[in-house]
Amino acid sequence: MLTGTRADYGLLRGLLRAIDADPALDLQIIATGTHLNDSFGRTASEIESDGFTVAASVPIWTEDDTRLGVAGDVGWALPLYAQALDDLDPDILVVLGDRLEAFIAATAATILSVPVAHIHGGEITEGAMDDALRHSITKMSYLHFASTEEHRRRVIQLGEEPGRVHFHGAPVVDALDALELLPRDAVAQQFGIRLSDPYALVTFHPAVMDVAAPAVLLDRLLAALLDVDGLHIVITGSNSDIGTADVRQRIADFVASHPDRVDFVESFGQLGYLSAMSSAAVVAGNSSSTVLEAPVLGIPSVLVGDRQKGRPLGSSVRSPMPTRSGIADALREAISGANPGPDAAIFGTPGFAARTTMTLRDTAIPRPPRKKFYDIEEESGE
Known part of the structure; x- marks a missing residue:
């Protein structure tokens, strides 16, 4: 394996x-x-x-x-x-x-x-x-x-x-069925972060064939997150991909520039990540978790860019035009809209x-x- x-x-x-x-x-x-x-x-x-x-x-x-x-x-x-x-x-x-x-x-x-x-x-x-x-x-x-x-x-x-x-x-259905997710306070204490309501869980990876350059998409996403009043932002580390160094540096600069609104966790591990996701107001970025884990948990998500284009999208997934305003509007809609509930059927049963x-x-x-x-x-x- x-x-x-x-x-x-x-x-x-x-x-x-x-x-x-x-x-x-x-x-x-x-x-x-x-x-x-x-x-x-x-x-x-x-x-x-x-x-x-x-x-x-x-x-x-x-x-x-x-x-x-x-x-x-x-x-x-x-x-x-x-x-x-x-x-x-x-x-x-x-x-x-x-x-x-x-x-x-x-x-x-x-x-x-x-x-x-x-x-x-x-x-x-x-x-x-x-x-x-x-x-x-x-x-x-x-x-x-x-x-x-x-x-x-x-x-x-x-x-x-x-x-x-x-x-x-999908193996994620098994993972969610088997895990006993941690309460929000336990996640916050374990990782030394703030999970104040509402918060967005954000993961962004560079994709060399996306609709725009990774730096452009990331900057628009981060600006859009700031445009949503009262939204706390929790960002996780990026994968090792082409262009990762620039993406990681931009994230580090963003975290340092907005300490009052942003927390960063390099790696939650599966239990920590899914536990943090389960109480998030929205999941945002271009990770597969926006189209797999988030819908299965019933958490609304905002998918940025074309990195996941072609995957089946549940009713809780929004895929806006990749502009600052388009992303910000989708985030607001996701947070304020009715929760559609878990959407796991497409990915099979445990x-x-x-x-x-x-x-x-x-x-x-x-x-x-x-x-x-x-x-x-x-x-x-x-």
Whole structure:
């Protein structure tokens, strides 16, 4: 199992526990990405504090977050993942999502003839490079665990045989079902922040293919947040992506300039983050949490830019024109509007971890993982 960020680990935790508890399966965890970076909170400690053993640690990112620098890191990381996989010799590598860590690891696995299982394939995020990475991972994967029926159909459309493509729901539904969220006061005390009512929980990541440059979108979002009278702002740290350094510096300057209205937390961890979200007036930014966790919790959200464009949007998600005034109006509407309540049905029911563990255990997975390209015409009879 590969985990590269605090976000994917929070989603994978239930599956890790289910695999670890199954006597027929042997769990090996590869920790990589920002888990091993002090600047992002070195969140590998969270894996170990949960009682898991990290079988391999693969540090892959340098401090150069330019396009050329990241491209160089990708080339440097490939043999490191290959060596880890060769040492561990897994029967299958499980990866989640669309980040470069998953793409590079899946590439290394493909070269080594290690089968890959992919979670969250078939999705669309038009404003991010991740869109191409996700579909590439799909084509390198033998098993697929899609979060909706629509996403399952897309994976099949990419030529994957239906019998290898499973709709087991989204792991976030499991995570929310299993967690006992902390009261607001406990979150505030634990992280030393103010959660005065109303407050916005904000996460923004740079996306190189968005409708505007990351710095432009971020500046408009931050200005719009200030335009909402009485709104307290809680900002979390950004992912390690192309352009992250500039985004993080702008956030740091904003926090320092508005100490009366803004708090910053580098990494809440899953429990802290979802607990903070559960009492927020609005979730804002361009993180996947605006379209996944927030709707499932029934918290209104404002999605900025095209980073998540193409994902299914619940009724509680607003996607305004990415202008200062448009974002500010959407924030006000979200805060003052009627709460539509939880909107989890689209992402399936709890039980993702159990269903996925059973599939991993009971599926005969060939090595090398030869696949037949599936033509949709075969299904329709055309």
